[in-house]
Amino acid sequence: MPRLFGTDGVRGLANRDLTAGLALSLAQASAAVLTQGRRARLRLAEGRRPVAVLARDPRISGEFISAAVAAGLASSGVDVLDAGVIPTPAAAFLISDIGADFGVMISASHNAAPDNGIKIFAFGGTKLPDDVEDRIEEHLAGPNLTPIGGDVGRIRRFADAEDRYVVHLLSTLPNRLDGIHVVLDCAHGAAAGVSPQVFTDAGARLTVIGADPDGLNINDGVGSTHLDNLAAAVLASGADIGIAHDGDADRCLAVDRDGNIVDGDQIMAILAVSMAERGVLKDRTLVATVMSNLGLRKAMAANDIRMIETKVGDRYVLEALNEHDLSLGGEQSGHVIMTKFATTGDGILTGLHLVAEMARTGKTLAELASVMTVYPQILVNVRGVDHHALGHDDTIASAVLAAEAELGETGRVLLRPSGTEPMVRVMVEAADQATADRLAHTLAGVVRECLAL
Template identity: 80%
Template structure:
């Protein structure tokens, strides 16, 4: 089974993800990313390679980041330890100081016992599959083992957070004066940077989920648990709530009435605003096949094309990079604004969402009303042969349902990439129709694809 998943190496800390593995992975990364012209030119100039290392506050991040830093330094790489910072901050800093690469130790929205290791190349961009495969292969090969003055140094990146905050504030098209926001930091990596940044941008800030103790990250808080945020917004009489996940690469919101505003709605608001300012490249938004039908309709009505990709932020990024597009993301709140970031950035997204509220003088509910969210039902059909998802009988059933729904709905069947199941997703104008249709298709899948 491959070591790298869809977003780095992830697993139970001290289960499959051990300090030894982290050390070996870092050493292999130094071997592979230490190749190439830029690396050779640095060595020729008598300079060692440099890497930025950051982590989220989960307790295992302490020993895993130490192992990563040890592996890099023992391979002759100078390490700048940025401490606890959001994943997008690490990506930004790699580019900002022209580091050769960087490592983020985080399991994002996963619970505290899990952890992960994400590797970014020069410029703060995610690694392509082929490079990840080379790193995995290099783990079994010889290591770089310099001695004496050739050994790397580990230093504290003292102004890492300040650099990131200044960057975020400089990106804003409008200040946030007059807006009262509740921030849910998921007891995660945004607990330090997010409240200060929103305050510096002019907002009045109430904070929840900002007391990380190493064990409470994502525990009933953050972008996967929005009930507490909605309640806090209502209790404080705030204008809006913003939720991050554990490593703050996501942003979801709730309006003043406590209603959830998801990633599709956030992208719709930002896309229209960016088009008006002439910042939406080719009037195109990149989204996955799971994005709501309402997003497609809202964008079409405003002359914006939606380019669809497979599910996963890496596929969104690939399409954005290939076409040079400026905005893309997922329903989950992973929104990428390529003018300012190389990956999803929950702080950046939240700031720009609130900036649009302030600029237009409208509530979040008013802004979000540009898109009608179609009821969406997802049924996971287990115990079936996912490799036969294109079975003729299943295809005929899907075609029949699509004919029934017409322009008022949508069907998507997708084989899971990790489990023996098929996902049946149906959107319709009415929730009851979506549920009934999804259940009916799920029955066909069970019957036709039974193991």
């Protein structure tokens, strides 16, 4: 049986894969697992119940899933503070800010409206480690907590949730954003209420798109996975920068005033160099995944900044940040984690600090992004192959060595097995697109021939 939890919670087609019954059971199992231990004993001594923060993005299915989660938690003796529609990083912040025992975010991030997901955060607003997720999954078979009378949980509105988050975001800024014209794309998602407010409060002049969620239009042609409309809006309005979030606002991508995309790698490069200059980049080290562009590695080396590489997934970036007590990391997709201010990727926080660097230096986004040369990169997915055998085939290993020898210092090769299906991902970076395309498809052909099922 496949594992219920994926790389970022439990996700699926709402009301088919992710049902109200599953949401209720997950909430009950989470309550049973996450309300034990030392904090539970302290609560009992103080005569109080455990507390959980509950939030969601605006997709329509979030309404019934959130209701099911609230019922599961309250029936297990957990007091629920319902924050309503707020970004995922806001939920994580609030768990830490009020000292809640844990929290639940209902969102499928950048996915289309029919999907949804359940993300569970531990005490402190951190993502759950794999072993705790496994314990919750095992506990789905019961037994549940079944308090009665005055021991059942209460469900209350978290009335000042948004205000707390806005105040927090503004408090992180090294300087105001006065004089910068920003086009903000909120993906018809959870950022629609918070992001325009905080950018305005920070002094930016705003043009806002994608900020009219109706429950069905989240990520629909807008947001960080659809940047064409943002680029067009920047050009039409003569803005200095465009900022795009995804549905739950844990990502940030940007476009410059000429409509050119500035991805997560470039954003990390800008922030890392700025933080190093200001003496706030811990150990002059950046954490990124193996999929980050070769140009990021070269830019960091040129600026005497060390890089630590992790597996793909923001949870692995966060693990490395915590393990080494570092301050900045992220992914090419726009998940950027600034550990002084957040326990997870925060697209609004990232966007604010990117624009703040423009205001601090007086430079355009293109000038800031020029710290890094983006190498052409191609990713080919080879499906229907024995991905488990990838590291044991001599023919593939020889083909990779030959490609690496041809590229030398001007490129990079990465073959990565899928963790969930019979597929191998072939990634090649090179000094020019033609070379990257040729080598990637050649290697994909070798993988297909050697590992065909």
